[in-house]
Amino acid sequence: MRFSATAAQALLFPALVMMTMSSHMQAQTPQASADTIHGRDHIRLPLPPEAEKTPVVDDYFGTKITDDYRWLEDAKSPETREWLDQEIAYTDRYLKQAKVRPEIADKLDSLIHVTSWSTPIQRGDSYFFMKRLSDEEQPSIYMRHGWTPPAHPKAKETNADLGRDVRLIDPAKLSRDPNTSVSLLNVTEDGTMMVYGIRQGGADEEEIHFLTIASRKTLDDTLPAARYNSVEISPDKSGVYYARFTPHKGSLLYFHKFNTRNSEDVLLFGREFRGEPLGEMDQIGARVTDDGRYLVVIVSRGVPAKRVDIVYRDLHQPESPFNILVWGIDSRFSAMYASGDWYVRTDYQAPNGKILKAMPGGVAPEAWTTIVPEGSDVIDGSSIVGNKLFVHRLKDVKSESTVYTLAGKAIGELPYAGIGDASGMSGNSKDRYGFYSFQSLIQPPTIYRYDTQTGKQEVFAQPKTPFDTSEYELKQVFYKSKDGTHVPMFIAGRKGLKIDGSERLLMTGYGGFNSSETPAWSPLWAAWMEQGGWFALPNLRGGGEYGENWHKQAMFEKKQNVFDDFFAAGEYLIANKYTSPMHFALSGRSNGGLLMGASITQRPDLFGAIWCGFPLLDMLRYQKFLIGRLWTSEYGSAENEKGFDYIRKYSPYQNVKPGTPYPAIMFFTGDSDTRVDPLHARKMAALMQNLQQPGQPDSGAKARPILLHYSLKSGHSAGVSAAQLIDDYADQLSFLWTETGSK
Incomplete structure (x- = not known):
């Protein structure tokens, strides 16, 4: 057993432990009492479960790094499972004392249980x-x-x-x-x-x-459980094209003929193309054009892709080789096909994106015709519906969509109601109607049907969400980061909220993988605002809000820019009295969980409570587990000396410092996360909870709760039940709301 028996017994039999150990406790300083951990709103906890230190020393280019909790990387070992049982009980003990949880759960239930x-x-x-x-x-x-x-x-x-x-x-x-x-x-x-x-x-x-x-x-016929990049039935309905990714091996494109064994599936694409090897970092997907003529294969190099190659096969000649649309150029390309012509959206020589009419056969993009040139606003998406080209842009992260002819003439715009997030237009290239949705932080999503011939739009679906948009406000501000970069931020909350530093505020962020954080609806954020708090969403570098240049400013050795942007957002909100450190809550997941980890270790003074979900935290080893190797195209790797030098400086797990007064923290993960290995949260929780054990510099009467919320159901992807989602969200918000109170 690799955790402290005393701590474990105190969870299950606190009275018995106090009686049998009373003389020992009296000899200890007050730090070791069973009531050491002080949550807000009078929540009290004993010491957390103590994980045994079993040091493993790694040598990185002459620098020795000690990992005391390597044993927790094994999720299936009896020692890990026994320790997790204690962690689950410890977190439950906290949540049962959270008086606000039933009220928040009711709000979430009403917002989530809608058609x-x-x-x-x-x-x-x-x-x-x-x-x-x-x-x-x-x-x-x-x-x-x-x-x-x-x-x-x-x-x-x-x-x-x-x-x-x-x-x-x-x-x-x-x-x-x-x-x-x-x-x-x-x-x-x-x-x-x-x-x-x-x-x-x-x-x-x-x-x-x-x-x-x-x-x-x-x-x-079925295809077994796996990660599928694409699945499409063939035009003649004789079988299915599917691209499957296998960790540590890569992607392969197959054809499965119906009524045959899966073992007889035919490999169509993968492993190599024209002498160039295709490996784990090369994500393969495929689709069939709307007219059923071509099988289009997309090869994305890295996550996010730094290079995208596109080839296609004429399905009227199924044995013919794949032809090249674009290959071997270190830029991103996305193909559209309509009326016998190829169109491509790309950032090639255009960081904000442009639309070209392509010439297949390996012709260089310089010879292609420009349909929509690059502009000051980033092109976030494009589609052809009803033989019209729809180009979706972000103008300071707010959605705008322009309609063009296929020759590139602008003929209209889609009407959006204020600040918000619109999806791209979806539909068939030859169909009359397309569909899109519009939403905002204070407006639930509505789905529209758009008539490409008349411009008329009708509502397809609009949930009856019990959230009165008119009672809330949404605005955008700009602030300066540490290096002077101007960064946008959305702020939302109930009208009339005080701006005197006394209100709670919840901020989230992401900053990575070219992913744009738009002001989209979430019942989680809506419930926080209904509870009476401000909500803030800064658009950090590393995302795609301002094109590829914005993304590149926070990759590899520039990752610290993400954290600096986030801390500057916090400083802006405090300086402008939206909140104060005591009332400041953070929430982030996945790459945003890494952001939370950096907030814990770099600016613990700035925030009162942090929820850190499905996080990457041990950045020296992340690439060794599950699909982590794919993300080396964003972060780099400590397996080379340059990567080690800059990753070590920010990797949260290696930068926890004894004696630091950390904010209240809830790490959230679970066995169903098959993307970011839960080992990160397990190890980080054990490390930080160890600081609260007797004799540690950070133990004492003022220590804040550090919890590991370990779910046996929830994972990285969607799919959990509404009830599970309500429970998870209620745990998250009740923790953050409680721990940002005044006392």
Whole structure:
């Protein structure tokens, strides 16, 4: 057993431990009392479970680094599981004392248990989409034939399903586990077959199934649970093209012929192309053009991709070799195909993006025709629907969309209601209608159908969320980072909130992987604002908000810029009296969990409470686990000397300092995270909790709670039940709200 028996017993039998150890406790200083850890709102905890130190020393280019908790990297060992049981009990003990939790859970329940929809896929007169009814735990897959019910009652006699939402796949009938979910992956162009996935909990892997729409029968053919980059039924419906990623090996594109064994699947693309090896860092995906003519293969080099290659095969000649659209250029390319022509969105010689009409056959992009030139605002997405080109831009992180002819003439814009986040236009290149959604931090999402011929738009779906947008305000400010860079930030909250430093404020951030953090709706943030706190979202470097240059300013040895941008946002909010350090809460997950770790170790004075979810924290070893190797294209690696030099400086796990008064912290992860290994949170929690043990410089009456919330269901991906989500969110917000109170 690798944790302190005394600490473990104190969790389960505190009275017994106090009686049997009373003489020993009296001989100790007050730090060692069972009531050492002081949460706000009168929450009291004993000492946390003490994990045994078992030092392992690594030599990095002559520098010795000691890791005391390497044994916690093994999630399945009896010692780790026993320690986790104690951690779960310890966190539960805290949450049972959080008086505000029932109130927050009720708010979350009302915001999450509403009927909700996904953007539909239109096939002819039929629409396929996900929908979860307000009293359900998981979305189901539905089909609707016809836009609305017919006006004349007799018109429905010929088709009982006309205009009605028909449930095709119900996850509740697949498993008794409410954390089993389904996903709508694709529908054939004629609307006769559908591809769907089944996922367990929040894992990345899913099992692939195929449904015949007319009979409502699922084929016997399945693809086993794995990470699939793409799955598409062939135009003749004889089989399926699928690209599967295997950790430490890479991606391969296969064709599976229906009614044959999976072992007979044919490898179509992977391992090498024209003498160039393809490895783990090369993510392969595929799709079929809307007209069914071409199989398009996309090879993304790294995560995020620094280079994207595109090749295609004429399916009218299935044995023909793959032709090159673009290959070997260190830029990103995204292909669109319409009316026999290729169009490409790229950042090649255009960091903010541009749209070109491409010439296949390996012709250099310099010879292609410019359709939409680069502008001052970054192009965030593009699509061709109804033979019109829709270009989505971020103007200071606010959505704008312009409609063009395929020759590049601007012919209109999509009307958005103020500051918010719009999706790109989705639809078929030859169909009349497309679909998009619009939302904001204070406005739940609405899905619209857009008529590409008239410009008319109608509401497809709008959840009846009990959140009164008119009672809240959303604004954008700009502040200066440490090096003088101007950084935008969204601030939202209930109208009339005080700006005198006394209010609670919750800030989140990400800053990485070219991912733009737009002001999108979240019931989590909405519940915090309903509770009475400010919410802030700074747009840190490392994201894609201002194009590739913005991204590159926080990669590799420049990663510290992300943290400096985040701390400067905190300083701005405090200086302008939105909050104060005591009332300042942080929340971040994944790469944002790394940001939380840096906030813990670099600026513990600035914040009162931190929720650190699914985090990367031991950056010297992250690349060794699960799919971590893919992210070396963003962070670099300590396996080379240059990478070690800059990563060691910010890696949270190696920068915890005894004697530092840290804020209250909740680490959140669980067994279902198959993307970021939970070992990061386990090791960091053990390390920081050790500082609160008797005799440590950071122990004492003022020590704040440090918790490990370890879920057996929740993971990195979507898929947990609404009830599980409400529980997890309630734990998160009740902790942050409690620990940013005045006492």
